[in-house]
Amino acid sequence: MSSSNPLRDTADRRLPRIAGPSGLVIFGVTGDLSRKKLMPAVYDLANRGLLPPGFSLVGFARREWEHEDFAQVVHDAVKEHARTPFREEVWQQLIQGMRFVQGTFDDDDAFVRLRHTIEELDQAQGTGGNFAFYLSVPPGAFPVVIQQLKKHGLADQTKDSWRRAVIEKPFGHDLKSAEELNGLVHEVFAPDQVFRIDHYLGKETVQNILALRFANQMFEPIWNRSYVDHIQITMAEDIGIGGRAGYYDGIGAARDVIQNHLLQLLALMAMEEPSSFDADALAAEKTKVLGAVRLPKDLGRDTVRAQYAAGWQGGAKVTGYLEEEGIDPNSKTDTYAAIKVEIDNRRWAGVPFYLRTGKRLGRRVTEIAVVFQRAPHSPFDTTATEELGSNAIVVRVQPDEGVTVRFGSKVPGTSMEIRDVSMDFAYGESFTESSPEAYERLILDVLLGDSNLFPRTEEVELSWKILDPIEEYWDTHGRPAQYPAGTWGPDEADEMLERDGRSWRRP
Amino acid sequence: MKIDLTDTTAGKVNKALVQGRRAIGTPAVGMVLTLVIVTDEENAYDALKAANDASREHPSRTLVVIKRVSRSPRDRTSSRLDAEVRVGADAGTGETVVLRLYGEVSDHAQSVVLPLLLPDAPVVVWWPVNAPLDPANDPLGALAQRRVTDTYAAEHPVRELAARADAYTPGDTDLSWTRITPWRSMLAAALDQVTCEVESVEVEGEEFNPSCELLAMWLADRLHVPVQRSQSSGPGLTAVRMATTCGSITLDRADGSLATLSIEGQPARAVALKRRETSELIAEELRRLDPDDTYASALRFGVERLAGKATEPETSEAPEAPEAPEAPEASSSPSTDEAPAPADEAPAPADEAPVPADEAPAAAPAEEAAKAPAKKTAATKATAARTTAKKTPAKKTTTSRKAATK
Known part of the structure; x- marks a missing residue:
């Protein structure tokens, strides 16, 4: 509609995209x-x-x-x-x-x-x-x-x-129900007129992942198995289930968060460069990488689920999940879930992606950490680098949106001692206030018919294909572990990473 | 925190900045640009306030360059630089340095500003008043990627527009242009809703408001139809009427805030089109630092090609300053091909050109230009122009003064 409008000009970048009559x-x-x-x-x-x-x-x-x-x-x-x-x-x-x-x-x-x-x-x-x-x-x-x-x-x-x-969301609670739901919606609305809101994708930081990776030269060369040791994607909430007992019980953290938000973040971090920034090209790359996700062989070893127990959170005493009002005391619903997946392609073979989410954790935070391998050779002696961790690039999705780069630096003084320092880019600092809310962006996109930031049917179904075997395994094996409210999850989750010789970042 | 330095140098100012940052405990800074405000003492307060508000969106180092007027020969020969360094809560989200230049050094402001620019970050120069006629060749303007002027504050806005067109260099921009973004956006949206050809346009607004001319020129440039500029008592722009093949489209804003969009065959709709604060304009201006080609194209269309323009009385003064107003006509008709180097090529303001080029105090040419015609015109008219042109800023000054006295 705008192509014939003589007042529109792509060079005129002051004019915002205004939705048509609607x-x-x-x-x-x-x-x-x-x-x-x-x-x-x-x-x-x-x-x-x-x-x-x-x-x-x-x-x-x-x-x-x-x-x-x-x-x-x-x-x-x-x-x-x-x-x-x-x-x-x-x-x-x-x-x-x-x-x-x-x-x-x-x-x-x-x-x-x-x-x-x-x-x-x-x-x-x-x-x-x-x-x-x-x-x-x-x-x-x-x-x-x-x-x-x-x-x-x-x-x-x-x-x-x-x-x-x-x-x-929820777009169903497993693959079968998701397919039914999609069938139902598509019977009434054409597929390209259906917009699934995943509000994470409307966040500026999430869109910035694409800018970070594909507009810069300095990150992409190391964005692969030769340099990356592993990737951690965390979404932690400090609240409990609140009044959502009816919805939450039986669904759990993995279905509520990993299936949509975390797998979408994984797709954006891991996908290949799309041929353009239009909706089809993006969806094609995301679908490709989600299709290449492989689950660990031993699900008992490489997945953890848990429920929060009573405890102190940030100075307030809170009840455990099983004591929450409206929750069956025998409920096996997970309020914490951590899984390890790998991506079977040339770029990522052998690099584990650890995804975790939970309620009543230390604080509310969502971040993606790309942890790099250690330098293959260090000319410094071990005492000098004792305090040096792995280099990392951390995309902080919320709160305090930004990107942190962590690397080693010499401590001032006469001896050679190297310690981790971080370099920070904060949205709140470099572009204060202009960041619109995710819903603003998404509603505008719906009115404009721009489906870049909305997961497609195939992505939803692929995500369920990833999660379903884990949920089935959990249903038939044991009970969720317990973790005190206000901590960073159960010991089992720490052990899961320890077995791989790694540890969770404290976000 | 505030550090006052008297009779100082840029090196000491830099040291004070580092010291200030250390003291408040944030040595790492995420500032994205340096904003240089060139102004006089009278306008410095308002300009700095607007810049601080805008800095919430664009954390920046703000350098306010105030050239103090020397009143005696002794003042003129001695020179001194005073600086006031503000970091932390006193400076919005960035850092502010107010530089006061006395005597000879005020002719060499660039030597003070250059060492204080943020490394590797874009530089924007903003002249709230008294902008040089050729910003790109001004010694301070030459440091910047982006040069922001404001013809609205000029003595003869329309004539100054012509001069801007003449001297346009990529990176130039004007707040009168920024002011009409919401109008342009709404007009474009209105044309999105119909499929007809525009046949003619009328832009109505107060006299001495260059935004009206710019909007008219933009429409004429894009639509290739006759555009009539007519006058009203304001405030600001009051209406745009487009005659199209399927009836008229009118965007009418009588009260400066809520407008009505009427499209023939469709119900009339209310549209919020509030006149914006300077801080919002600056924030918009800082959002993009690449050359604004649309502005260039609209500007070069040429004021004199608008029908029914409000400038007759001013053009009639032309004989007294012969070349200046003539120049835009000469250069704007073949406008497109001489884009890269209009500045040195344009011979028109020949008598003034050397001034900004080498030893120029930034304010000088503009002052000259403003003074010169004022002399020649009937004094009453000049004052009338000044009051109209300064209506809004004046009001704002009073409010901010109030704030200041608190």
């Missing part, structure tokens, strides 16, 4: 995610001038709200959670396109009203029939909503308008 329908608009992330993200986008004039936001939920009540809720959510300052004129622009549709997911009348609302918005706001449906709903309600959308013709695109579906 609207967003949020199902489950009363939920936490919607209030804390989606509404503020919509406002921030508007504030940055990235939403089209006439952009419309439709909420769909069971509450008995009028349009004004809904607008008030959005207003409060924006005031509390938005990243950018509240500005009245931006709000005035947004409020004109705000609507609320009351109803349950199985209520046909409600979907008829939704349809009328959309038609009315096309008239009043000029949204041109372009709508994205954001399904912020529990997995159980998913098929119902999709079917309702189909039944009421809400998913039907015409020649010059689009309808898109935005879905959140």
